[in-house]
Amino acid sequence: MTHARRLTLAHLWVAFAAFAIAAVLGVWQMWARSPLPAPYLTAQAYFTSVTAHGVSMAYVLTTFMVMGFGYYVAETTLGRPLPYPRLAWLGFALGILGTLMAAATIFAGNATVLFTFYPPLTASPFFYIGLVLVVVGSWIWCGLMIVAMLDFKRVNPGTPVPLAMFATVANAVMWLWTTVGVAAELLFQVIPAAFGWNEAIDVGLSRTLFSWTLHAIVYFWLIPAYIAFYTMAPQAAGGRLYSDTMGRLTFILFLIYSLPVGMHHLFMDPQQSSAFKFLQMSFTALVAAPTLLTVFTISASMEIAGRLRGGKGYFGWIAALPWDRPMVLATGMAFFMLWFGGGGGLINMSFGMNAMVHNTSWVTAHFHLIFGGTVVIMYFAIAYAIWPTLTGRQPASLRHQRLQLWLWFIGMMVMTLPWHYLGLQGQWRRVATFNYADPVIAGWGPWVIVSFAGGIILLASALLFVWNLLEFHRDRAVVAPEHPPIYALAVHPPNRVPAALNGFALWNVLVLVLMIAAYGYPIAQFFIIDAPEAIVHRVTGGG
Amino acid sequence: MALAPHPNYSAQVPPRVDDAVDDVALERVMREVPSGALALSLLTVGLLLLAWFLMYAFVFLPRGMVG
Amino acid sequence: MRADTEQDILKTELWWTALVTAVVTAIMLAIIYAGLVHHINPPSNIETVDPKTLHLTGEFTEGNLGTRVDGSQITSRIVATQFAFQPQCIVMPANRTVTLRFATPDVIHGILVTGTNVNTMIIPGYVSQVHTVFTKTGDLLMPCHEFCGLGHSQMWATVRVVPEDEFKPGPDGRVTCDAR
Ligand code: HEM
Ligand SMILES: [Cu+2]
Ligand SMILES: [Cu+2]
Numbered sequence: 001m002t003h004a005r006r007l008t009l010a011h012l013w014v015a016f017a018a019f020a021i022a023a024v025l026g027v028w029q030m031w032a033r034s035p036l037p038a039p040y041l042t043a044q045a046y047f048t049s050v051t052a053h054g055v056s057m058a059y060v061l062t063t064f065m066v067m068g069f070g071y072y073v074a075e076t077t078l079g080r081p082l083p084y085p086r087l088a089w090l091g092f093a094l095g096i097l098g099t100l101m102a103a104a105t106i107f108a109g110n111a112t113v114l115f116t117f118y119p120p121l122t123a124s125p126f127f128y129i130g131l132v133l134v135v136v137g138s139w140i141w142c143g144l145m146i147v148a149m150l151d152f153k154r155v156n157p158g159t160p161v162p163l164a165m166f167a168t169v170a171n172a173v174m175w176l177w178t179t180v181g182v183a184a185e186l187l188f189q190v191i192p193a194a195f196g197w198n199e200a201i202d203v204g205l206s207r208t209l210f211s212w213t214l215h216a217i218v219y220f221w222l223i224p225a226y227i228a229f230y231t232m233a234p235q236a237a238g239g240r241l242y243s244d245t246m247g248r249l250t251f252i253l254f255l256i257y258s259l260p261v262g263m264h265h266l267f268m269d270p271q272q273s274s275a276f277k278f279l280q281m282s283f284t285a286l287v288a289a290p291t292l293l294t295v296f297t298i299s300a301s302m303e304i305a306g307r308l309r310g311g312k313g314y315f316g317w318i319a320a321l322p323w324d325r326p327m328v329l330a331t332g333m334a335f336f337m338l339w340f341g342g343g344g345g346l347i348n349m350s351f352g353m354n355a356m357v358h359n360t361s362w363v364t365a366h367f368h369l370i371f372g373g374t375v376v377i378m379y380f381a382i383a384y385a386i387w388p389t390l391t392g393r394q395p396a397s398l399r400h401q402r403l404q405l406w407l408w409f410i411g412m413m414v415m416t417l418p419w420h421y422l423g424l425q426g427q428w429r430r431v432a433t434f435n436y437a438d439p440v441i442a443g444w445g446p447w448v449i450v451s452f453a454g455g456i457i458l459l460a461s462a463l464l465f466v467w468n469l470l471e472f473h474r475d476r477a478v479v480a481p482e483h484p485p486i487y488a489l490a491v492h493p494p495n496r497v498p499a500a501l502n503g504f505a506l507w508n509v510l511v512l513v514l515m516i517a518a519y520g521y522p523i524a525q526f527f528i529i530d531a532p533e534a535i536v537h538r539v540t541g542g543g
Numbered sequence: 544m545a546l547a548p549h550p551n552y553s554a555q556v557p558p559r560v561d562d563a564v565d566d567v568a569l570e571r572v573m574r575e576v577p578s579g580a581l582a583l584s585l586l587t588v589g590l591l592l593l594a595w596f597l598m599y600a601f602v603f604l605p606r607g608m609v610g
Numbered sequence: 611m612r613a614d615t616e617q618d619i620l621k622t623e624l625w626w627t628a629l630v631t632a633v634v635t636a637i638m639l640a641i642i643y644a645g646l647v648h649h650i651n652p653p654s655n656i657e658t659v660d661p662k663t664l665h666l667t668g669e670f671t672e673g674n675l676g677t678r679v680d681g682s683q684i685t686s687r688i689v690a691t692q693f694a695f696q697p698q699c700i701v702m703p704a705n706r707t708v709t710l711r712f713a714t715p716d717v718i719h720g721i722l723v724t725g726t727n728v729n730t731m732i733i734p735g736y737v738s739q740v741h742t743v744f745t746k747t748g749d750l751l752m753p754c755h756e757f758c759g760l761g762h763s764q765m766w767a768t769v770r771v772v773p774e775d776e777f778k779p780g781p782d783g784r785v786t787c788d789a790r
Contacts, residue, residue, distance in 0.1 A: 043760040043761065043762075043763060044760060046763075047757070047760060047762075112760065114757050118717075118718050118756075118757075120716075120717050120718075120734060121717050121718075121757075121758070121759060202735070203718065203733055203734050203735055204733060204735055204736065207718075207733065235562070238563060238564070239564070240562075240564060240569065242576070242577065242580075242619065243616065243619045243620065243623060244616070245616055245619075245620060246619075246620070246623050266731075267652040268652060268653060268720065268729050268730050268731045269653075269654075269731045269733060270653055270654065270655055270656065270657070270730065270731065270732075270733055270736040270737065270738040270739070271656055271733055271735070271736050272654060272656070273654050273656055274651060274652060274654040277652055277654060281641075282638070285634045285637065285638055286634075288630075288634055289627070289630055289631070289634070292584075292588060292626075292630040292633075293623070293626065293627065293630065295584050295587065295588070296577070296580055296581070296584045296623070296626045297623070299577070299579070299580035299583050299584055300576055300577035300580035302580075303576050303577060303579040303580045303583075304569070304572055304573070304576050306579070307572035307575060307576060307579075308564065308568055308569070308572055311579075313579070314578060314579050314582040314583075315579060315582065315583065316579075317579050318579075318583070339587055339590075339591065342591070343591050343594055343595065346591070346595055346637065347595065347598055350599075350637065350640075350641050351641045351644075351645065351651070351652060352609070352610070352641065352644050352645055352650035352651050352652060352727070353599065353603050353641065353644070353650075354652065354729075355609055355650070355652065355727045355728070355729040356602065356603050356606060356727055356729070358720075358722070358729045358755075359720055359722065359729070359755040359756060360722065360755070424602065425724065425725075426722060426723075426724030426725060426751065426753075428722065428753050428754075428755035429755065430755075430756070430757040430762065431753075431762065431763045432762075432763045433763050434763075438751065440724060440751050441751075485562060485563075488562075489562050489564075491569070491573065491613065491619065492615060492616040492619070494616075525656075529656070529658065531658055531735055532658055532659065532660040532661060532662075532734075532735040533661075533735065534661050534716070534717070534734030534735055535661065535662065535716070535734075537692075537716060537717050537759070539759070573613045574613075576613065577611065577613075577622060578611070581626070584626070585629075588629075588630070588633060591633075592633050592636065592637075595637060596640070599640055599644075603644070603650075603727070604644065604648060604650075606725070606726050606727040607650075607726060607727055607742060607743055607744075607745060608648055608649040608650055608727075608741070608742060608743055609649075609650055609651070609653070609726075609727040609728055609729070609740055609741065609742045610645075610649050610650060610651035610652070610653065610740070610741055
């Protein structure tokens, strides 16, 4: 096995181990919030669990998945050995060390601040240092991806960077920009407060800095799914990518517009003006564009496959697709969930309309659908597609893989549809127990139980997924073809592409300009108005 | 450790130019693509817009003024 | 539609982009309409208050909390602390424009009022202000909706919306839940 393959395998196993543990915690949380009596339930246990679930799903699963998949893409699309593999292992080690540090503090009860850690509540400093180490590990990955692309361009002047790699580097560049906000918040505000060097903290500033990171980070998690849509799904379906150019444009649009929009998470905050909220809402509307473009481009790519297989008419090509292949099945389900999750997102971003849903179960439903649903189901599909090339083995039948995907899809719909409804009724998030004796809340009970059932189906799917991965390592598995085709060709494969569609120098300038416009004054205002500071509240010591 | 490149990888250098797709068949289906994709995307985005406006008009606006 | 070259394909994509732009524009226009005509906007008053002296001086001292009528202005002032609201219950008249003002001396909280568009974060250092009109009478639930510590799940208050003619301020202009 090459170095990159070993790296990929190590990263992906860490990602999915964290995922499996977090899934168990998630189901227990559903139980706790329901009218049914749950075991071990205390406020301390619940918020420890939600912190661990949020951190594992949002930070550990995603970061390790993005990194592991990135190494795979770099090696397989560029056809060159990965540069500086030792540094890649250093990044991995930092990630592991950071994860263990954060996990130890969480489970010791010293970090019940949830994965968003809004000050002035502060955890033990080791929680934050753990998270910083994970981020530093991912920065190494960013550097390696950029170097790998530049090396490729130097050796192959004029050759387009393959789309999957182009997208991976777009993500790396975006992630470097993204982490600036939270890094500033942690290094200048939160960590000094956690160590006790500061007794007061400017909370308006810290929320604004965190919002810088908060939207773009979800695109960091999402891009592997989009890479699979553009470069893997058309191949799996037996077709071609409709347009390589549109793929490039989509990833560039993500880089540009996922950053100056984070303030849509602060619509209900008193410390920012309507003017900047409106400006960032407008940019948010623009970031809907790459997703809607993707819907069309990927539909067209699948249509090619369906028609090649004999599908006719406006919709006959859909039935003609090879739905028995996990990648195709997952793509269909991912788009189905995207309709609900994206629709919910359109409502969230709609300025005043955010008041209807802010901090209710509607939001929890929205991000479980789009992130836990659309994105994670594609993580599964990617794992199923590349694992045979990592271990050289694959199970004789894909039945269990299909079953696992179906369970995930059904579980996610059953869990999130009632959550949306409950959110509209006013059920709020992040609560250990509801007072079901209250007449308003009593009516929610049956719906909470339905969504709990969805959670149980999801857990079954999560465990089957791990089982399915183990199948690839079993002796009884059959030998996999050594170099299966993974990436799709485009209908018109690019021979040459303009420099702007083959690199990021120009786009970085644009990002800088937009970020100054969107965040310059909103950050500067805290130094101009001399905002009052809040007293630091430490949760350290299990209290 | 020197690593051998993987000559069969799809997006290889020079880019892979063959797959299981037959050129003649592709040319034939490309006369109809993307009519189906347009139909599907129009339908789904149309329904999306409709759902948004239903929520806007029947849930959001009746809940009244704030600000 | 032709697809002989990448340019042909991009032309098709351009049409789709135009349609997507139209959809997004329609949504934006509806949002602007809701803001300008129905006055539904996010709470954004950027008004600072020092959390350290909140309960000692000024508007948010204990005696000044709750609903108060001042001329035609009906304002309720509420302090959110770990893990209770002060007061736990406020009275509001139906069908009148009212103002809710919130502040906190400790950590981040937030509120929503079930079945309405009332929703704001409460950030230490700032006053959160929401103008609204309640149309349904009865007891509405006003929970703290942002995690504020281990007691967060037990933190809620009641908004008692009464018919306009039952809303009778005392001589000091105050209306409380106990008095009724
Ligand atoms: C077995 C499947 C899952 C179940 C049953 C589940 C359940 C839950 C529950 C009950 C909460 C707490 C809600 C609250 O207290 O307001 C939660 C929060 C969360 N979940 Fe999941 N979840 C699952 C899978 C996922 C996946 C796959 C992801 C993302 C990859 C995810 C990401 C999150 C995040 C980021 C939070 C927010 C934590 C916070 O509010 O601080 N979950 N989940
Ligand atoms: Cu966002
Ligand atoms: Cu709270």
